[in-house]
Amino acid sequence: MPQTDASNHPLHGVMAEYDSSQALVDAARKTVAEGFSKVEAYSPVPIEEVNDILHRKRTMLPKLVLAGGLTGMATGFALQYWASVIEYPMNVGGRPMASWTSFIVPSYELTILFASLTAAIGMALLSGLPMPYHPVFNVERFSMASSDKFFLVIERGDPNFDRQRVTEFLRSTGAKGVYDCAE
Amino acid sequence: MAAPAPVHRTALAETPVILPGHDFETVTETISEVPLSRRFPLGWIGFFLVALLGAGMLQMALGYLVLTGIGIWGNNVPVGWAFDIINFVWWIGIGHAGTLISAILLLFKQQWRMSISRFAEAMTIFAVVCAAIFPIFHTGRPWLAAYWLFPYPNAMGLWPQFKSPLIWDVFAVSTYATVSVVFWYVGLIPDLATLRDRAVSRPKAIIYGMLSLGWRGAARHWHRYEVATLILAGLSTPLVLSVHTVVSFDFAVSLIPGWHATIFPPYFVAGAIYSGFAMVLSLAIPVRRFYGMESLITMRHIENMAKIMLATGLIVAYGYLCEAFFAWYSASPHERFMMWNRMTGPYAWSYWMLISINAVMIQLLWFKGIRTNTTILFVMSIIVNLGMWLERFVIIVTSLNRDFVPSSWGMYYPTKWDFMTFFGTIGLFLTLFLLFLRFVPMISIFEVKTLLPQAKVKADHHAAN
Numbered sequence: 001m002p003q004t005d006a007s008n009h010p011l012h013g014v015m016a017e018y019d020s021s022q023a024l025v026d027a028a029r030k031t032v033a034e035g036f037s038k039v040e041a042y043s044p045v046p047i048e049e050v051n052d053i054l055h056r057k058r059t060m061l062p063k064l065v066l067a068g069g070l071t072g073m074a075t076g077f078a079l080q081y082w083a084s085v086i087e088y089p090m091n092v093g094g095r096p097m098a099s100w101t102s103f104i105v106p107s108y109e110l111t112i113l114f115a116s117l118t119a120a121i122g123m124a125l126l127s128g129l130p131m132p133y134h135p136v137f138n139v140e141r142f143s144m145a146s147s148d149k150f151f152l153v154i155e156r157g158d159p160n161f162d163r164q165r166v167t168e169f170l171r172s173t174g175a176k177g178v179y180d181c182a183e
Numbered sequence: 184m185a186a187p188a189p190v191h192r193t194a195l196a197e198t199p200v201i202l203p204g205h206d207f208e209t210v211t212e213t214i215s216e217v218p219l220s221r222r223f224p225l226g227w228i229g230f231f232l233v234a235l236l237g238a239g240m241l242q243m244a245l246g247y248l249v250l251t252g253i254g255i256w257g258n259n260v261p262v263g264w265a266f267d268i269i270n271f272v273w274w275i276g277i278g279h280a281g282t283l284i285s286a287i288l289l290l291f292k293q294q295w296r297m298s299i300s301r302f303a304e305a306m307t308i309f310a311v312v313c314a315a316i317f318p319i320f321h322t323g324r325p326w327l328a329a330y331w332l333f334p335y336p337n338a339m340g341l342w343p344q345f346k347s348p349l350i351w352d353v354f355a356v357s358t359y360a361t362v363s364v365v366f367w368y369v370g371l372i373p374d375l376a377t378l379r380d381r382a383v384s385r386p387k388a389i390i391y392g393m394l395s396l397g398w399r400g401a402a403r404h405w406h407r408y409e410v411a412t413l414i415l416a417g418l419s420t421p422l423v424l425s426v427h428t429v430v431s432f433d434f435a436v437s438l439i440p441g442w443h444a445t446i447f448p449p450y451f452v453a454g455a456i457y458s459g460f461a462m463v464l465s466l467a468i469p470v471r472r473f474y475g476m477e478s479l480i481t482m483r484h485i486e487n488m489a490k491i492m493l494a495t496g497l498i499v500a501y502g503y504l505c506e507a508f509f510a511w512y513s514a515s516p517h518e519r520f521m522m523w524n525r526m527t528g529p530y531a532w533s534y535w536m537l538i539s540i541n542a543v544m545i546q547l548l549w550f551k552g553i554r555t556n557t558t559i560l561f562v563m564s565i566i567v568n569l570g571m572w573l574e575r576f577v578i579i580v581t582s583l584n585r586d587f588v589p590s591s592w593g594m595y596y597p598t599k600w601d602f603m604t605f606f607g608t609i610g611l612f613l614t615l616f617l618l619f620l621r622f623v624p625m626i627s628i629f630e631v632k633t634l635l636p637q638a639k640v641k642a643d644h645h646a647a648n
Contacts, residue, residue, distance in 0.1 A: 025640045041402040044207060044377075045629050045638045051406035059407045065414050076354075083334055083342035092346050105351035105429055109358040112422045116362045116415055120369050123411035127404040130396035137399070143380040145400050146373065148207030148637070 010183040012135030013038075013155035014166045015142070016175035021047050024150035027173040028053045031152065034169060038158035042136065042151040064122045065115050072114025076107035138182045153181060200295045200634055202478040207638075210479070210631050214624045215374075215381055217474060223621070226473060231617045237610010244603040245320055253323045255600040261586040262579075262595035267321040269575040270605050272430055273458070274314035274612075275356065276451075276571065279423055280459020281307030282363060285370070286419035289412070295487055297630040298479045302470070302619070303463050304367045309615040310462075311360045313608040320604075348432035355429035362422055366415045372398050373408075373629045427455040434578065440521040441582030444509055450502030457495035457541075458571035460488050464564035468557045470620065479626055482555055489554040492567065496545035499574075503542060517587060525581040529594060534577050540570030 018024045024041055028050050031039050041050045080103040084090075089097050124130065136142050136153060145151050152175075154166045163180070170178045205213075248255055258265035281303040288296035322328045330337045332353045343350045375395035382388040398404070431451035434442035464485070471480040510522035525534050544566065547553045554560065585592045619625070632638055 021638050021640050042400045043402070043405065044211075044373075044400060045632045046405040046409050047402070047638070047640060048406070048409070049640050050402040055403055055406070059410050061407055061410050062414065069418075079334060080345045084345050088340065088342040090344070092344065095346065099346055102346045105348075105425075105432075106345065106354040108425060109351075109354040109422075112418050112425075113358040113361060116365055116418050116422075119411045119414045119418070120365045123369070123407050124396060127401075127407055129398065129404070130393075132392060132397040134397060134399055142399075146377040146380045146398075147211040 011156050011163065012138075012181045012183045013153045013158075013161075014163060014170060015136065015139050015151055015153045015179045015181045016170035016173065017141055017144075017177040017179070018150040018152070018174070019176055021045065021150065023174055024152060025049050025053065027152050027170075027175065030173050031154065031169075035160055036154050036158050036166075038155040038161075040153050040155065042142070042145045042153070044146050044148060044150070059126065061119065061122050061126060065119045068118025068122075069111045069115035072110040072112070073107050075114070076110035077103055080106060135181055135183050139179045141177060141179060149176075200481065200483055201298065201631060202481055205478065206635060207632050210635070211377060211381070211628055213476070213479065214626050214628045214631075215378055217620070218378060218622050218624055219382055219387065221384075227617065227621060231614070234610050234613035234617055237607055238614045239607075239610070240603050241316075241607025241611050244600050244607050245316070248320055248323075248600065248604075249325070253321060255598060256604075257595060257597045257601050259593070259595075261591055261593050262583045264579055264583070265595055266597055266601040266605060267317045268433075269572065269579055270608065271314050271317040272451075272575045273572050274310045274317075274608065275359075275430055276427060276455035276458045277462045277568075278307040278310035278314070278359075278363070278459065279427060279452070279455035280463050281305070281310075282359075282366075282419050282423040283456055283459065284463070285366060286416040286423065289416040290420060294634055295484055297634065298476075298481075298626050299463065299467060299484055299488075300630070301367075301370065301623075301627045302466065302616075302625045303459075304363065304370070305616065305619045305623070305625075306459075306462060306466060307363050308360070308367060309612050309619075311356065311363060312615065313612050315356065315360070316608060316611075317604075348429065348436045351429050352433055355426045359422060359426045362415075362419060366419055369408075369411060369415060370627060370630075371623065372396060373400065374624045374627060376400070377628050378624065424452055427451045439582055440510075440515070440517040441506075441525070441578065444506060446502055446505045446509065450499065450505070453495045453498035453502065454571060454574060457492060457499050458568055460492045460495070461564040461567035461571070464488055464492070464560055465568065466616065468561045468564075470625070472557075474620075474625070476626065479631060485557060485560065486551075486554045489548050489560055492564075493545060493548035496541060496548070496567070500542035500545070503538065520585070521582060524585050525577060528581065528585065530577065530581045530584065533573050534581065537570055537573040537577055540566055541574065544570075 016027065018027060021043065024043060025047065028039070028041055032053055039054050041047075041054060043050065077100075081098060084099075084103075085097040091097075136145075136151070141149065142151060152170070152173075154161065154170065167178050167180075256266065258267065281300075284296045284303040285300040288300075319325045319328050319332075322331060329335070330339075330341065332343070332350075334343050343353075372395055375391050376398035379388055379391040379395050382391055428448040428451065431447035435444060435447040437443060467480055467488075468485070471477055507522055510518040513519070525531070544563065547559075547563070553563075580595050584595055
């Protein structure tokens with residue numbers, strides 16, 4: 001991807017390619033040590049270390065899932081209480097209308113249902129997915145990110161971003177290739 | 184630290200999880216070439232046509248049922264529940280192995296599950312689809328089933344009876360179906376992105392691209408993804424245990440001798456896993472040979488599944504023993520008569536066949552020679568599925584056919600429509616499964632890669648900084 005004048009062609013960032021998880025992790029460490037902060041790594045497999053190095057933040061997803069599960073439980077119980085006690089009371093074998101023990105199973109299932117849906121949908125939405133287009137796809141080599149290559153992008157939004165400097169720096173981290181990534 | 188870690192071997196010198204010689208590229212290639220290939224193998228077409236014939240038969244049987252009424256089935260007083268619930272329980276049980284492999288073994292960090300989890304989960308979903316057909320069509324008017332089954336405000340002001348295990352079952356099975364689909368789809372996202380990036384034809388790239396939600400493997404996304412997967416596994420585990428427990432409540436909460444037993448929940452769950460693993464083996468053994476996946480689905484997988492089958496089979500056999508003991512120890516003449524009828528009555532053949540399969544034949548799995556012989560295992564897995572079908576037949580029919588009063592005794596004979604519906608669901612299951620093999624990566628590409636040395640990262644030597 002020839003890119004001669006950065007000011008005419010807005011850049012998303014500069015992308016470097018690596019051969020293994022280890023190379024990516026080493027490069028990520030160097031990048032952070034160099035003082036870059038708007039950096040993202042792309043890999044065909046999950047690498048826990050990279051997120052710890054680059055973002056240091058754990059996701060809030062577990063808390064959302066807990067909230068989702070509790071909502072499911074409350075919904076299940078309220079639904080059954082309302083239907084069996086208020087809206088459609090029916091005497092079955094002289095048992096109390098609000099036989100809470102028999103309400104456990106549907107409440108339990110709805111707890112799991114709501115929590116699971118929160119986990120899956122929350123994971124996608126927090127990551128901004130679905131998003132069919134993203135600047136990183138402009139680099140042709142990036143199609144290997146889902147098979148056997150590892151990529152690191154220093155984004156233009158980084159306060160220390162300077163195309164020339166970043167390209168040279170990424171070359172020095174052992175990258176197999178460095179590409180400009182158009183917006 | 185300099186030497187790379189050996190490809191996964193446990194302390195006991197077992198067969199490796201995946202055979203040596205694979206790297207990221209070969210794994211991607213081996214698995215993704217099946218869905219991305221342009222040609223349909225002749226063998227696949229042959230099987231698909233047979234399966235489609237079965238699915239067509241199901242459509243015919245159900246069409247006739249809807250037009251005529253459920254009187255075309257053989258169940259009638261005193262055996263008011265028969266093939267419809269036998270097959271429902273059988274299919275739901277089969278599904279359990281998929282969730283066990285994808286959720287429980289994930290929590291236990293069993294890496295060998297990675298090669299088989301994808302298609303075991305697909306099996307779960309298709310089994311639940313087949314299972315759902317039976318209760319829905321047993322209502323006779325399935326288009327009205329919504330207000331019998333689901334609580335929603337309808338014009339008649341009616342609500343389901345929440346004190347009944349049958350409505351619990353609706354909640355359990357529909358949650359199970361939904362969560363299984365969600366878990367399966369979440370697991371597919373990175374692999375769909377791989378297919379998108381490797382697809383040669385534009386339409387395929389667009390379809391897989393849309394399905395992959397634009398996944399790009401960013402570190403932040405992988406982190407959320409791993410957390411979400413772990414949570415889903417943690418949620419699916421109590422879910423799968425609850426599903427067959429609730430199914431067993433359909434029986435155990437009633438007062439029918441032969442059904443009213445506290446052993447039912449654990450015994451049903453064990454039986455479900457047992458039959459599920461038998462079905463995974465019945466599918467995995469031919470699939471790995473046909474698609475040449477022997478280096479990814481190794482003898483280690485086959486043998487481990489055989490071991491789980493043995494363990495759960497023994498629990499099931501213990502369940503049979505308990506049932507007989509409970510009947511005797513209860514000192515209730517009805518319970519004792521039911522058991523005596525089961526062992527010596529008109530359906531005794533089914534009981535003894537069941538015992539000889541699930542309690543006797545399964546002992547063969549103690550021998551390593553048997554566990555590593557795929558031909559014998561394949562035949563055994565088919566027989567085990569038959570055995571587990573017989574178990575549900577025995578529990579349901581022999582508990583009902585001789586009612587409390589001899590004047591209301593009666594025999595149950597399935598009709599040709601019963602058989603057509605049952606074999607039809609097998610056809611539907613195979614149709615869906617063959618479509619899955621053709622269009623979806625049958626093994627989780629990214630998960631298998633995590634087992635390779637290329638994915639490994641040394642411990643942080645900058646930790647002090």
